[in-house]
Amino acid sequence: MSNHFSAAYLKFPGDDARLDLTDLYAFPASGDSGRTVLIIDVNPFTTGLSATPPFLMSAELNPDAVYRINIDNDGDNQADAAFSFVFTEASGGGQTGTVFYAVGADARSAEPSGEVLASAVPVGFDASARPVRAGRCRLFTGVRSDPFFADAEGALHGFEWTGEDAFAGKDVQCIALEVPDDMLGPEPVIHLWATVGVRRDGTLVQVDRGGHPTINPFINPDYAKDAYNTGHPADDVATYLEPWTKILEGNGYPSAEARAAAATVLPDLLHYDRGLPAAYPNGRALTDDVFIARMAFLTNGKVAEGGVPSHDDLLAEFPHLGPPHR
Numbered sequence: 539m540s541n542h543f544s545a546a547y548l549k550f551p552g553d554d555a556r557l558d559l560t561d562l563y564a565f566p567a568s569g570d571s572g573r574t575v576l577i578i579d580v581n582p583f584t585t586g587l588s589a590t591p592p593f594l595m596s597a598e599l600n601p602d603a604v605y606r607i608n609i610d611n612d613g614d615n616q617a618d619a620a621f622s623f624v625f626t627e628a629s630g631g632g633q634t635g636t637v638f639y640a641v642g643a644d645a646r647s648a649e650p651s652g653e654v655l656a657s658a659v660p661v662g663f664d665a666s667a668r669p670v671r672a673g674r675c676r677l678f679t680g681v682r683s684d685p686f687f688a689d690a691e692g693a694l695h696g697f698e699w700t701g702e703d704a705f706a707g708k709d710v711q712c713i714a715l716e717v718p719d720d721m722l723g724p725e726p727v728i729h730l731w732a733t734v735g736v737r738r739d740g741t742l743v744q745v746d747r748g749g750h751p752t753i754n755p756f757i758n759p760d761y762a763k764d765a766y767n768t769g770h771p772a773d774d775v776a777t778y779l780e781p782w783t784k785i786l787e788g789n790g791y792p793s794a795e796a797r798a799a800a801a802t803v804l805p806d807l808l809h810y811d812r813g814l815p816a817a818y819p820n821g822r823a824l825t826d827d828v829f830i831a832r833m834a835f836l837t838n839g840k841v842a843e844g845g846v847p848s849h850d851d852l853l854a855e856f857p858h859l860g861p862p863h864r
Contacts, residue, residue: 542582542686544746544754544767551745551767552736556581557603559746560710561686562732562808565816565823567716568854574719574812575856576607576621578732581711584681584862604650604735604742605713611723615772615805618642619722622650623679623713625661633661635679637672639721648735648742665861669714676716676856683860684710688829689846697833699844706849707863714857719812729807731771744768749808751822752832757782774805790838799835824852824859 542560544551550558560579567573604624608617622638637659640652656672662680669678684705692699722728731749735742746767748754754766762781769777779800786796802819810821818826825848833841851860 542755544748544763551734551764554736555583556711557734557736557745558582559605559732559734559748560684561751562607562730562748562822563685563824564730564808564810564821566812568856568858572719573716574722574810575714575716575858576730577712577714577857577859578605578607579682579684579686579710579712579859580605580734582684582708584709584711584864602737604648604733606650606733606735607713607715608645608731608733609722610729610771610807611725611727613727613729615729615770615774615807617645620645620652621655621715621717622652624650625679632663634658635661637675637677637715639673639675648744663862664864669716669856672715674718674721678712678714678857680712681709681862681864682712682857683849683851683863684708685824685849685852685859686829687827687846687848689844690829692844693829693833697841697844701846703846703849709862709864710859712857712859714859716856726812728810728812730810731807747806749806750803751818751828753803753806756832756836757785771805771807775801779804786836786838789836790840795838799838803835824848 544558558580560582563577565575567575604622607621609619610616611618620640623635625633625635636657637655638650638652639655644651655675656677659670659677667680669676686705687703689699689702690704691702731747733744734746735744754763758766782800783797786799787793791799809819814820816823818828827845830845852858
């Protein structure tokens with residue numbers, strides 16, 4: 539899996555599937571070299587397993603949950619721009635959301651702040667849902683087909699591949715933005731990570747995060763997963779370089795190579811140079827086989843094949859994820 543079930547012992551952060559960040563994507567908009575698509579997915583296996591409404595609700599601007607895309611555009615591992623998303627309580631079988639865009643100090647605030655790009659945006663529950671304008675951006679929020687693909691069963695049983703994609707036919711809750719590049723920063727190189735926070739005793743607490751795919755569920759032992767989810771990329775090298783080096787040494791890496799390999803995913807930020815093709819680890823496209831890439835990383839190249847194909851319901855146009863299965 540990517541970051542599905544990303545809390546300890548294959549649980550959801552905060553024991554709520556709606557707080558479970560599964561994937562982060564960044565790639566150029568179709569047919570437009572001056573725009574970038576950013577996607578975060580949450581609520582894995584929305585079909586049949588997860589609570590409704592699909593996003594955790596908020597109360598006006600005092601949200602119970604904040605979903606967030608953070609952008610570091612100067613290389614200091616701090617957010618210089620951020621898109622925050624909050625959602626209303628479900629009413630009449632529907633739900634709406636608000637998106638904020640913040641820069642500078644506002645982008646580093648845990649609370650949603652900055653410019654309101656759009657409000658009262660309907661959350662889509664079926665194939666009829668369409669994107670909307672959000673200032674200079676395009677926005678889609680709703681249930682979509684999960685684009686992640688992996689032979690998860692084979693990985694759990696000694697890499698005896700089954701050829702079955704555990705995520706085919708499954709849904710997630712998608713937040714997709716198509717944004718002008720200048721909103722991300724003045725230079726083509728950016729670093730991204732997503733976070734999910736929930737309010738506890740009046741304080742907004744981060745419960746999940748991720749930049750690189752398939753990191754926390756696969757490399758951190760269970761006792762370390764929850765602490766990792768509450769962390770910040772600025773602290774990652776100091777906290778995780780040594781223990782991750784030891785883990786990779788145990789997986790067959792010589793010591794120096796283990797340290798160098800661990801450093802390629804620390805801090806946990808998705809690097810994206812918009813001047814180069816988007817293919818993980820430079821950004822992440824929906825068809826990138828990040829599962830096999832991570833297996834190769836974890837085994838020092840011993841497991842470098844055994845993938846299943848990407849999903850055939852992807853769309854050429856925004857929001858790119860296929861319609862929901864239910």
